[in-house]
Amino acid sequence: MFLRYIVVYEVDKVLELRALTKHYPNHHALKGISFSLTQGEFFSLVGPSGCGKTTTLRLIGGFEEPTSGEITLAGRPVAGLPPYRREVSTVFQNYALFPHLTVAQNVAFGLERRNGVTRSTIRNRVEQALALVQLSGKEARKPNQISGGERQRVALARSLVVEPKVLLLDEPLSALDPKLRKQMRQELKSLQRRVGIAFLFITHDQEEALSLSDRIAVMNQGSIEQIGKPRELYQEPTSRFVAEFLGEVNWVNGAGIRPEAIRVSKENPANGARSVAGVVESSTFLGNVTHLAARLPNGANCTAQLPLNGCTFELGEPVHLWWDASDELRVSA
Amino acid sequence: MKRFLALYAGAAYLFLYAPLFVLGVFSFNASKIAAWRGFTCNWYAKVFHDPALLDGTMNSLTIALVATIVSTIIGTLAGYALWKKRLPWLTNSLYLSLLTPEIVTGISLLAFFEWAFHFLHVQLGMHTVILAHISFSLAYVVIVILARLRTLDPALEEAALDLGANEWEVFRRITVPLLLPGIIAAALLCFTVSFDDYVITSLVAGVNSETLPMIIYAMARKGVSPEVNALSVMITMGLGVFILVAGRLEQRA
């Protein structure tokens, strides 16, 4: 029974990284990375530039070999396998569409490399894949004849059509303009739900990670700081780094408070909440919310995010900032 | 300032092309001496009835064609290898081959062939000329191919590998098609440098392997003849078209 449990547990992990390190001649890019993806999971890898996100993806894809550690795909180690024998597929940052091939030929490329797939099967699957990303009718265009958002969808279709165990996406939305980015974000999420393939998604946009992911791993300088569900990471970060990476934080007397947890009033609330006095330094109206910055007696700044229907404050006005003790972030370092 | 620049460019072009223009004009001159005596196309007709010239043209074309095909293939593969393996020393040493004076290249090739003939029972001839041409045009091919490769996004090859293509399929389906303009440009350049080489060819040529430049040189030494003028105009035109096409292809991204 016990053995059986282990087998099921192992197979459920579609991708697993164990103590992965990668040393370049003068740089330790990865210092022992471990995490795993379950079937159908949307997993994000976030972190600042240069922390090793792309390196991690390249190791999984087989473009580089790890210095030490192990990668298993559906329970099987992939060490030494070339990229074309690994059942993962990558959506590259600039999509890397083949410029001399049409949209349909780009999508068909992976299927044509397989033995025993008939022409008509290829045609059908390409058609389905393009319909899935809403690109029917653009089959005959070349990559330079479609828009950025469409190129991104071709790249997705091209990678999904080969039915990888895990789809690796290296900042796939970063080349799009902000508005399109938000739209594609939604499409990506619904696409992932429909195909049921595990996504390993890289981004350095925390909002993207929080809104899309089932789980997130926050990386810093070649190590993972914390792994967890978006809400968990946002509300219970274990380190100052994670707290600050995923959103704005005010540090008041050693405790971290998110701007949206802070309320502002003219009088001291005297309701048992934590509070601190300050002077309004700036107030920025952003439409749905107002950002209010106050200077505290110790010279530090504290930012509060006020709802639209709250009261307004004058510059230089003395105010009280307060919050529930339960909203404080308890970080160890 | 603009007018001055235009004038300046005009003067440079005049300096470059006035001799060719004079050559062109005199190829239509009815007289053998350098004074205008009326228009004729006879010299052009005569070129086509001169067996030595026709033989030389055939030789030159054969040599240029074989040398171009072989060095384009070898050079493309070599350029690809240099790009893949990132070998800056080997890459830079290519320029040495381009900078070596032709006479030195020619003499060294001759010395090499003579040494090799101790072991092989062959003599100088078409084959040595072809080998020599392959040798000196290789560097041109590799440099043109490398320039093209540097504009190639390495992610394209990785994407192909990622989608299940092995190295050979990647090369055939992705790399070669994307390099094609560079490969054609390299081939045209090769053909040109091979077709008009005189110094090296004359050193390594044997009997029955006289090329067109060698024949023209011999004719010109007997005095400028309008027949040579006519031939030169035709060669210049032909190679000119080649070079324009090569330049065009190289620029096309």
Ligand SMILES: Nc1ncnc2c1ncn2[C@@H]1O[C@H](COP(=O)(O)OP(=O)(O)OP(=O)(O)O)[C@@H](O)[C@H]1O
């Ligand atoms: N081939 C290499 N040789 C040496 N160092 C490298 C090499 N590739 C990456 N690095 C280094 O490893 C570190 C991690 O790089 P990586 O590309 O994984 O960062 P990243 O997290 O993807 O950053 P970004 O968000 O900017 O894409 C960087 O400091 C980088 O300079």
Ligand SMILES: [Mg+2]
């Ligand atoms: Mg990166």
